[in-house]
Amino acid sequence: MKLIPDKPFTYGHEDGDFYIQQVRRTKPFGRTNHDHPTYEIYYLAAGERVHFLDRRTVRLTAGDLVLVNKHVVHNASDLGPPEHERIVVNFSDAFLGAGHPLHDPLLFAPFARQAAVLRLGAQERAFAEQLFAKMVAEAAHERPGREVYLRLLLAELLLLAARHPADEPKDVVAAQSPLQRKIAEVVAHVNASYETKLTLAGLAGRFFVSPYYLSRSFRAVTGFTLIEYVNLTRIREARRLLRETDFKIIAVAERTGFESAGHFDRVFKKLTGTTPHLYRKLNRL
Known part of the structure; x- marks a missing residue:
């Protein structure tokens, strides 16, 4: 079975209810500003990649399946030669989340780890690739019951992941070079001190390196x-405060390290596509 076609295939939008894309790349490629309100399933069919997942760096090889929870910051970059083939599926709560007839908490167990990396065996890999191929074939044609069938296929894929051993393979974690350890320290500091003033010069001085x-x-x-x-x-924490507290928007901006409400509003809208006020209105718990 040829999983990845010569031409890329895309159906839907990453932030929509259901999205699938399969692509083969031969040139350097990285994803940036990746943080969205949908669940993500990433399957590497061929090649090697490095992913920044939930504040850690992991190495992926062909046959690895990654499940990323909503609003978890993640990214992908090259590891050695840039050639790779992959499939990405994004879906919303509305598509298969709580309240949907096909929803079962077991299917969402891997997302409890925020970002789970599963190294599939030969049989699991063949089964996953069959499911992906069926999803692509179904998404490519508009016919009665398309969304129903896509939900069924997605549920099968999530069940496969939920039944996979919970322990992440040790060789998935990228070898920690001195550079990676240094950046891990910087990441940990940013996550612990996002409400303070953070500048390139200040962080460089704190970690005894040049700004460049x-x-x-x-x-x-x-x-x-x-x-x-x-x-x-900062915006990840701001979203949580907007959903879970009664703090005024100016207070949310201050608590997440923004120097002005105007700057907070601009950055929030750029990263989420909406304003803090509208986000609170639509997502209040």
């Missing part, structure tokens, strides 16, 4: 610029 070295190295390891990652971390 930190800027270049941070992007090489994570796939994000330093300011992109700081803003993603």
